[in-house]
Amino acid sequence: MNQREFLAFINPLKDRIFRLSLRYLVSKDAAEDATQEVIIKLWNNRKRLKKYDSPEAFAITVTKNHCIDQLKLKGNNNLRIVHSNFEGNESSLQRQIEAKDELKMVSKIISTLTEREQTLIQLRDIEQLEYEEIAEAMDMKETAIRVALSRARKKIRERILKIHRYGTATDK
Amino acid sequence: MEQQQINNLLDKYFEGETDLVEETKLRTYFANNKTLPPELEEYRILFSYFEAEQEKVYQGDVLLPQKRSYKWPIALSGIVAVVAALWLTQPFADEAAADNSSRNSGIATENARSLFMMMGSVPEESREKLGYLNELEVLKISELSSEEKGASNLEQEEKSNEK
Numbered sequence: 001m002n003q004r005e006f007l008a009f010i011n012p013l014k015d016r017i018f019r020l021s022l023r024y025l026v027s028k029d030a031a032e033d034a035t036q037e038v039i040i041k042l043w044n045n046r047k048r049l050k051k052y053d054s055p056e057a058f059a060i061t062v063t064k065n066h067c068i069d070q071l072k073l074k075g076n077n078n079l080r081i082v083h084s085n086f087e088g089n090e091s092s093l094q095r096q097i098e099a100k101d102e103l104k105m106v107s108k109i110i111s112t113l114t115e116r117e118q119t120l121i122q123l124r125d126i127e128q129l130e131y132e133e134i135a136e137a138m139d140m141k142e143t144a145i146r147v148a149l150s151r152a153r154k155k156i157r158e159r160i161l162k163i164h165r166y167g168t169a170t171d172k
Numbered sequence: 173m174e175q176q177q178i179n180n181l182l183d184k185y186f187e188g189e190t191d192l193v194e195e196t197k198l199r200t201y202f203a204n205n206k207t208l209p210p211e212l213e214e215y216r217i218l219f220s221y222f223e224a225e226q227e228k229v230y231q232g233d234v235l236l237p238q239k240r241s242y243k244w245p246i247a248l249s250g251i252v253a254v255v256a257a258l259w260l261t262q263p264f265a266d267e268a269a270a271d272n273s274s275r276n277s278g279i280a281t282e283n284a285r286s287l288f289m290m291m292g293s294v295p296e297e298s299r300e301k302l303g304y305l306n307e308l309e310v311l312k313i314s315e316l317s318s319e320e321k322g323a324s325n326l327e328q329e330e331k332s333n334e335k
Binding site: 156 | 185186187188189192195196213214215217218220221222224225226228229230231232233234235236237
């Protein structure tokens with residue numbers, strides 16, 4: 001795989017790598033750094049890429065492992081701080097930008113899921129990947145993915161209902 | 173009617189049984205219907221979140237490490253050497269053909285020797301410049317420590333005098 005072939009491979013993937021990194025690392029800067037580092041890792045493995053059934057799935061595996069390493073490295077501290085700022089935003093100013101607030105709320109809820117559930121939601125509901133591809137990237141069976149995904153989706157639904165209904169109730 | 177279908181799809185979705193086509197159907201339904209029955213409002217929030225997340229793009233560069241290749245410099249210096257050799261030998265070959273005296277070959281040797289001498293002086297010149305770099309270091313250090321300023325200035329002068 002030469003440089004041009006590699007760029008053709010990575011260009012449609014780089015946003016997906018970035019979004020997955022963002023899911024793990026939360027901070028935009030950290031996610032951008034991670035994306036660049038994952039691209040270099042893939043570049044260094046470019047000879048092996050063709051041997052995989054799905055190089056795209058391999059790219060996801062590399063991203064996932066890299067981000068988990070990063071989280072361990074940073075002791076899970078300063079990278080997660082961004083999220084905790086969300087709590088207790090019940091001011092009227094926040095109500096005015098409700099649409100944005102709603103998105104933040106869902107983001108916050110998803111961040112309370114387990115790492116695996118978050119990854120599955122990211123790959124299926126946001127990246128819209130086939131179960132086959134997710135199975136390869138996550139090294140999981142398709143049935144296990146469906147079960148885990150169902151559980152994750154139900155958790156999100158339950159928490160949205162709770163916060164959303166509670167939120168509108170206190171408003172009146 | 174449509175709402176019934178959506179409710180069925182939602183049930184399937186939460187059981188992890190929808191395929192990508194059905195999930196897209198849900199997504200577009202919630203994106204296109206701004207006024208929804210209140211019981212579906214929560215789902216609209218969820219699907220519009222997924223929609224918004226898809227929009228995020230990587231704004232950084234794709235930087236690949238440039239493997240330092242020695243192929244080109246080597247090839248280039250090879251070409252230079254060949255051209256130089258041709259250029260140097262060509263006039264002498266012509267002259268030698270025209271006038272087959274040993275005098276010309278003597279000149280040729282002389283020319284070649286002077287050329288090598290010239291080339292020999294190049295590294296020496298650059299070494300001199302490196303010497304200036306050392307002086308720069310001295311200068312920096314002397315700027316830092318004001319006490320020794322005078323002394324190093326003296327050194328500086330001595331060195332440039334030597335030059």
